[in-house]
Amino acid sequence: MNNVLILHRRHGKLVDYRELHNVWVDNGRKYLAKMITETTFGSPIRDDRLKYFGVGIGSVNRTGMVTSPPFSVSYPAGYDPWSTTGDVYWKDRPLGPEIQTLELPVRKSGGSLGYGDPLLSATDVWLFSPPEVYFTHQTSQSVTAHAYIDASTDVVYSPFTQMPLTEAGLYTDGVHNAGGATPSDVAVDVNKPYSPLVAYVNFDTILLDSNSTVEFIWSVRFAP
């Protein structure tokens, strides 16, 4: 049963859509295992909830222009926790390598410096926060994230005249493992490119331009 619906509109008209499955990654499973418990009675082990959403241009679905400037300069491969080539992450094989972040995250807004640039601005915004993402219960046993990208102001901006989205992630506002080959705990930070996620999806390229809007409707369901 599909749980992620992506609607791409230009000038308000639906031009493309994706309907697919996500993967609830290992970090998400660890999160749930601790979320249901208390250190002592009345003191939860963790208290973070679903809050953020992010998009990227990595994964096995990565194609074409992401190898060309300015993409290859601003979003060069090799900075994810596993130092991949940028086209490796795959939701159907979430442990090879273990998916802990987006593979090639793209900014919501900000500058155009590369991931590894020491001058990378702390005011760049990499994740969508409420109210651009909000949550509902479409059924009593699920949580649905609704995220909205208006490419006239977000994701697509000079020098990025188009943006080939191929991956997305859901985040809590807590601390998770995001260390890859050298594990470490990292807090989700909207101002940093590589934050640890709890759910991941990759999909065939959706090519945004400044006339695009993209709506994600992403349900997390607790199965019988």
Added chain:
Amino acid sequence: MRIIDDIQVKQNVYITARERGKIVARREGHNIFLNTGREWLATLISYASFSPDVFENEARVRYMGFGIGGFRQLALPTANASPIGGAGDAYRASYSQAGANSQTDTDPTVTQLERPVRVTGTTNDYPTNTGDRWVEQIQAPPLHDPATTTTFRRLFGQLEVNYAPYVSVPLSEIGLFISDANPEFAFNVPVAYDTFDTLSKTSAFELEVIWTLSF
């Protein structure tokens, strides 16, 4: 676990009875994570509102409780006889909120122990008496080994779930409850449930429950 699409919760329940340290009985089984549990999880990982961030649900797993209901109650004549389950007895099946030993651990719509029994307290019949304890706190903190699992433990002592005039209580169901439960209320709503072949609790032995949820 299916890792694509839905999050599935698997469970394992181990109940071990020991007499002076020796294992005298053991029950192992898979329980069911109930619809009530799934609804709880869906609200647990959500904020009700942002700026300021307001939790939708803050309850965590905290209690375990036993019952003599469920379809695997093999000692039904005992469970239905005085002083436990006869007319006017403490755990009578005829009480309006109790069931007739029909609940299964494959039905996610279960919303209570069918015939809960006190951990400690009085001998009055359902529903309860002030001071009666129907569910008890688990050990905290729980174990996370491996990290994608949570293991809850509770040791029910010799004098728990066993007190005059109940010299032998034919346990056959168990529930896991969140912190919203009222320990002094008989019919709390569990998030996970299991039935097992009757294990008659006497004051001669302790019961160790190890309950693992895997995500």
